[in-house]
Amino acid sequence: MPWRAGLPPALRPTPDGRRPPPPLLPFGATLHYAGCGCPYSWAPGCRLCDWGDSWLQQAYASLLPKPGAPVRLSPIRPLKVAFCIPHHNVTGGLKMLLEQMRLLKLRGHHIVALTRSDTANTAVPPWSDVQADEGVVCRQDQRFRDVYNVDSCDVVITGIFHQVPEWLTSCAAPVLYYEQGHEWLFGDPARFREGSAAAAQDSLFHQVMHLPVALAAVSEGVHRILSSEFARSSLLIHNGVDCQRFCPGPRSTAVPSKVLPEARSASSASTAQPCGCSPAAAGACGGTVQAQMRGQWQAQWLGQPAALLPPLSPQDVQQQQAQQQQQQQSVLLVGNPGLCLKGFECAVATLARVQRSRPIQVIWICQQEPTPEVIARLAAAGLHVRLFIDPPQGALPELYRGHDCLLFTSKYEAWGMPVLEAMASGLAVVATETAGVCSFATHNVDCLLAPYGDTAELAQHVLSVLEDASLRARLGAAGRQTALEYSPDRVAEQLERVLYAMTACRQELLALRLQALPDAQRTQQAAAQACAAVFAEQAAIAAAMQASKQRECSPTQQAPGGGSGSQASAAAQTGGPLHAVPSVGSLSAMSTQVSEPALAGMPAQSGPQPMER
Structure with missing residues (x-):
């Protein structure tokens, strides 16, 4: 087809319709360059x-078992x-x-x-x-x-x-x-x-x-x-992955650390209630005349005057909101928003496309709160995001369960543990093609894959999973079987x-x-x-953060989060997937x-x- 000619060679489908495997090195043909640190004129087999x-x-x-022969060493x-x-x-x-x-x-x-x-x-x-x-x-x-x-x-x-x-x-x-x-x-x-x-x-x-x-x-x-x-x-x-801990189940009702966009304060809600409802009931009716009229229509349908309906308590409001959230389809994100390699800008752009077609709820399990830039992108896309910031490790299996899809958009990965954990939890997975994920996952068998940056194809995969219950179930079941193959005993x-x-x-x-x-x-x-x-760079970042906080505080007020905490935060932001370096x-x-x-x-x-x- 004509569109294939415009794709890079690495992304063009093969004659049998399958996409070729992703390149091992996403940023170039080799890791080597003049002065890269390798010995001069080194040759394989001579070291x-x-x-x-x-x-x-x-x-x-x-030590490997040989078919038909006893193990020689044990x-x-x-x-x-x-x-x-x-x-x-x-x-x-x-x-x-x-x-x-x-x-x-x-x-x-x-x-x-x-x-x-x-x-x-x-x-x-x-x-x-x-x-x-x-x-x-x-x-x-x-x-x-x-x-x-x-x-x-x-x-x-x-x-x-x-x-x-x-x-x-x-x-x-x-x-x-x-x-x-x-x-x-x-x-x-x-x-x-x-x-x-x-x-x-x-x-x-x-x-x-x-x-x-x-x-x-x-x-x-x-x-x-x-x-x-x-x-x-x-x-x-x-x-x-421990498939006894990470297993299918209902969606968690745990209270998130933060909800985006943030709700208005009670005082502002009470002063901006054109319907006259109390701030406690504002969440149920939305604070609009149209919502109040819907309540009156509902009362008439029930055969009761609107004046006879009891007001909603805060507990009723929370229960209704929880029911609405459980009914709405959810997409799971997992990872540190401070790491560029995780590609969350691609995830936000993908979810923005999905949101234009159907409303979704986003659950994000992360180590730290997203940056203001990411929060602004989420707000511009109209996404409703529930953040679970640095949850206990024992709570992760529960937080994985019950979602309609995991969206994983790393630029590169050596493995991709959230993908395997989501598969064990019975979730359908949409992910970017990386060398690590492709080592254990197969496109259109136990997941749906697309090149990094192709937000149109990623969004189409997410929509396919959300709209097609049979596809969602098939991918979830196949992913569960894949996860069972990578048991702790095998490792x-x-x-x-x-x-x-x-x-x-x-x-x-x-x-x-x-x-x-x-x-x-x-x-x-x-x-x-x-x-x-590295430590000199991290110290400079920590000093800049401390100076910025001191400028924001009054002269008599000490900036919070200073000292070693700021340095640790700076170090965490500059760190990689595993790396930090030995202490200074x-x-x-x-x-x-x-x-x-x-x-x-x-x-x-x-x-x-x-x-x-």
């Missing part, structure tokens, strides 16, 4: 990390696994690390949680109910090995690349970097923003990818990026297999790290400089180089024979 990947793949393959003992907690912010990546801790502990492994902070009292974030066997809080002027015998661990797991060099130079245990996606993995143009520290972190990421650290990927999309861009082999550890088995493979070749991995120690130390210095630049005080610890004899003298325990024939 120490390539040897480590090869040994790890062989050990991993030995685990025989529990492991001691250290998880490095990078921060305490509520992010999807950190939630998955904590869930892995829970799963391994349930299977009998010894879990150590490590974090570095001068303010935290526990290693595990207070918003999580995960219990570690040991929790270690390292202060900012200390190294982890100064406060805990990290060499006694079988494996150390970190989910943030900034910490990889420190672990490689200060610990004899095998180190696993679990890649769950971030701006630098997908080549977000924000990494080249002038005056920011993103460029230094991008260079650090490229350097880390050439160190002999074991890699795990959360999805096939991430696995392909690591392979095509850095020639690295990674082991898959998918995300999973635990994948993770265990990776950990046992690493302990099987512990000595070989340590020997490679000794040879790569100079490179790891140079990368550690780059990590310290990148983190210092850790720079002195990170920059402490470890000599090769010191590392060689570490008690490299003989491999604990974790497997038997």
Whole structure:
């Protein structure tokens, strides 16, 4: 058809009518550029990390069940696994690390949680109910090995690349970097923003990818990026969802944190009531003469004079409003409005198109309140939005249930956990095509997909789901089946297999790290400089926010939310899906180089024979 000629090649349907898969890198053909941080004239197969990947793949393959043949190797003992907690912010990546801790502990492994902070009292974030066997809080002027015998661990797991060099130079245990996606993995143009520290972190990421650290990927999309861009082999550890907690059910009646547009105050409502109703009844009649006449017509239809009808109480008003909201179709949004990569400007534009065709209610589960710009766009579109701001983690399954559709419009994702959670809850899903979502979801089978930015097609998908009950039910049932395939048990088995493979070749991995120690130390210095630049940027943002609040307050009134709270808010706004960076005080610890004899003298325990024939 003629319209196909105007589409970019990546979006043109194939001859059989199917849309080709989305590009791995949404912003360009490659992540590399002059001075990107990769070694000069590097070649695949010639690096120490390539040897480590090869040994790890062989050990991993030995643990895979083979059809028609008995398993040659099997685990025989529990492991001691250290998880490095990078921060305490509520992010999807950190939630998955904590869930892995829970799963391994349930299977009998010894879990150590490590974090570095001068303010935290526990290693595990207070918003999580995960219990570690040991929790270690390292202060900012200390190294982890100064406060805990990290060499006694079988494996150390970190989910943030900034910490990889420190672990490689200060610990004899095998180190696993679990890649769950971030701006630098997908080549977000924000990494080249002038005056920011993103460029230094991008260079650090490229350097880390050439160190002999074991890699795990959360999805096939991430696995392909690591392979095509850095020639690295990674082991898959998918995300999973508890389908007993996230399950279909009626829509929640929980009171939202905020409703947009905001209701007028009682005083203004009472002075602007042309119908003469009390402010309590204003919500029921709408405060208009037409609404009052509708009430009189209803009374006449019931055969009663209007004067004999009892006035509505505030409880009756709230009950009627709740019934109206339950009857109105709802679209669910999930995610932090402060993160540009989540693409909520695309979601608002899509919902504005939908609203012009049929009235909808929007439920938004978010970590923080939307910015004034987003609120203005919502108001201009005439959208009624119920915000659930930073709800308890235990309340999420209830808040997911009963909606007609989930709209997920990220620019890029390594996985897309809200999509899987919505599928488990029996919701129909409309999402943008990303490498992560396409790793487990299929268009027109268990969801409806469209390219990012194509608000017309996204809106058409949403309208199709809202108007066609059979389509909505089919997508919800198929999505539920997809979610059941990604069970916690499956995730635990994948993770265990990776950990046992690493302990099987512990000595070989340590020997490679000794040879790569100079490179790891140079990368550690780059990590310290990148983190210092990030903290300087965050401090400047916090200072600007504090100064702005002080100008708004009277001279005798202290601005609220100052100090560390403002800095934390600024840090949260500049953070990525998982990332934050090690706390600023850790720079002195990170920059402490470890000599090769010191590392060689570490008690490299003989491999604990974790497997038997």
